[in-house]
Amino acid sequence: xxxxxQPTDLAHATPVDTGNSTPAxxxxxARMGITCLLLTLACWSTVPLFLRDLASEVDHWSNNGWRYxxxxxxxxPALVLAWRRGRLPLRIWRxxxxxxxxxxxxxxxxxxxxxxMNPGLVTFGLRTQLIWVAIxxxxxxxxxxxxxxxxxxxxxxxxxxxGLFPVLLGGDASxxxxxxxxxxxxxxxxxxxxxxxxxxxxxxxxxxxxTAFAAICQITAIGLIGLMLLFGDAxxxxxxxxxxxxxxxLFISAIIGIALGHILYYISIARIGIVITSGVLQLQPFxxxxxxAFIYGExxxxxxxxxxxxxxxxxxxxxxxxxxxxxxxxxxxxxxxD
Numbered sequence: 001x002x003x004x005x006q007p008t009d010l011a012h013a014t015p016v017d018t019g020n021s022t023p024a025x026x027x028x029x030a031r032m033g034i035t036c037l038l039l040t041l042a043c044w045s046t047v048p049l050f051l052r053d054l055a056s057e058v059d060h061w062s063n064n065g066w067r068y069x070x071x072x073x074x075x076x077p078a079l080v081l082a083w084r085r086g087r088l089p090l091r092i093w094r095x096x097x098x099x100x101x102x103x104x105x106x107x108x109x110x111x112x113x114x115x116x117m118n119p120g121l122v123t124f125g126l127r128t129q130l131i132w133v134a135i136x137x138x139x140x141x142x143x144x145x146x147x148x149x150x151x152x153x154x155x156x157x158x159x160x161x162x163g164l165f166p167v168l169l170g171g172d173a174s175x176x177x178x179x180x181x182x183x184x185x186x187x188x189x190x191x192x193x194x195x196x197x198x199x200x201x202x203x204x205x206x207x208x209x210x211t212a213f214a215a216i217c218q219i220t221a222i223g224l225i226g227l228m229l230l231f232g233d234a235x236x237x238x239x240x241x242x243x244x245x246x247x248x249x250l251f252i253s254a255i256i257g258i259a260l261g262h263i264l265y266y267i268s269i270a271r272i273g274i275v276i277t278s279g280v281l282q283l284q285p286f287x288x289x290x291x292x293a294f295i296y297g298e299x300x301x302x303x304x305x306x307x308x309x310x311x312x313x314x315x316x317x318x319x320x321x322x323x324x325x326x327x328x329x330x331x332x333x334x335x336x337x338d
Contacts, residue, residue: 033271037280040264045287047257048119049295050249051111057246060111062236065228066250068107071258072221078214092207092215099199100219106192107224109185116182117172118298120289124167125186127285127311130318131157132194140198147321156317163311167304209266217258275320282315 054063082088113122134157137144147153168186171178204212228236239250268277285308293299300308 029271033268033276036264037268037272037277040261040268040277041281041284041287043256043261043264044281045284045291047253047261048114048123048288049291050253050257051114052119052292052296054246054249054253055115057242058239058250059233060108060115061224061228061230061232062239063250064107064111064224065232065236066239067254068217068221068224068258070251070254072218074255074259075214075217078210079218082208082211082214087208087211092204092211093219095203095207096212096215096219098203099196100216100223102192102196102199103216103220104223104227106189106196107220108227109189109192113182113185113189116185117179118289118296119292120285120298120300121168121172121179121182122186123285123288124164124308124311125183126190126193127160127164127282127315128187129190129194129197130160130315132191133197134318136195136198140202150321153318153321156314156319156321159314159317160311161314163307163309163314166307167300167311170301170304170307172298172300210263213262213266278319279316282312282319286312 134148138148168183169178
């Protein structure tokens with residue numbers, strides 16, 4: 001993805017790995033980046049609330065099939081434009097297959113988790129993505145092992161895990177406390193999103209990020225629609241008969257979570273860098289948890305908020321490690337949650 005000091009036209013940006021340091025951007029570009037970052041945070045903090053509402057209206061297989069089907073149509077013009085410019089080689093579909101398979105599994109677990117426990121707990125569980133990225137990068141990307149084995153990164157990981165476990169094990173008293181299945185789904189989703197992020201970095205690095213995600217979105221949509229036809233209630237055919245409010249939530253969550261959210265995310269990285277972008281996005285569980293408390297009465301205990309804050313400090317330590325490959329680890333750690 002392009003850096004703040006490179007051309008910022010997203011149609012011509014090129015992935016670059018220069019470490020985690022980000023040169024100071026011109027004020028106008030920085031303002032644009034910060035605006036896009038805050039909008040990304042708003043988009044990705046709103047989607048869990050929509051999914052919480054939709055859990056009582058539609059099964060998660062149908063939810064995924066319809067949402068990603070809509071998003072695939074929204075992203076299709078990006079592929080048509082790349083094809084017309086001669087920038088869509090046939091090999092992109094082969095390269096996109098492995099990341100797409102992880103994205104399909106992660107998305108299935110992500111939506112299913114909201115049928116089990118409150119949105120704040122789900123999004124806190126997703127913070128374990130950084131741990132999975134570290135394990136995957138250590139195993140498959142030797143050039144990044146120096147970052148992962150650095151004291152700062154290891155201490156950050158220990159703090160992250162130490163802060164997350166009390167939050168997840170404490171559960172939500174209003175929903176019966178600790179939920180083993182919901183927690184498993186959220187952690188499995190984090191694993192899949194972590195592997196998805198590493199897969200994108202490994203298999204799709206030669207493509208512009210918008211083109212890469214557009215291709216992945218098409219394959220993911222095909223997979224999720226197939227799962228909907230196999231496992232969804234009536235193969236998902238009942239979705240058009242949902243109440244108008246539910247249909248609107250389904251449509252809006254597809255736009256802001258999968259389509260608009262990713263565009264804003266890429267612009268933010270291009271303008272102000274991955275460290276600031278990923279660091280601020282770690283605040284998502286707090287915004288989701290606060291909104292869930294006000295809207296649904298699903299509240300955390302004070303010690304869970306404290307533990308969650310400690311976990312975010314650990315995540316920040318991990319994300320702010322510098323050196324060769326640090327940018328790629330950061331990118332892989334912030335994919336997903338749509």
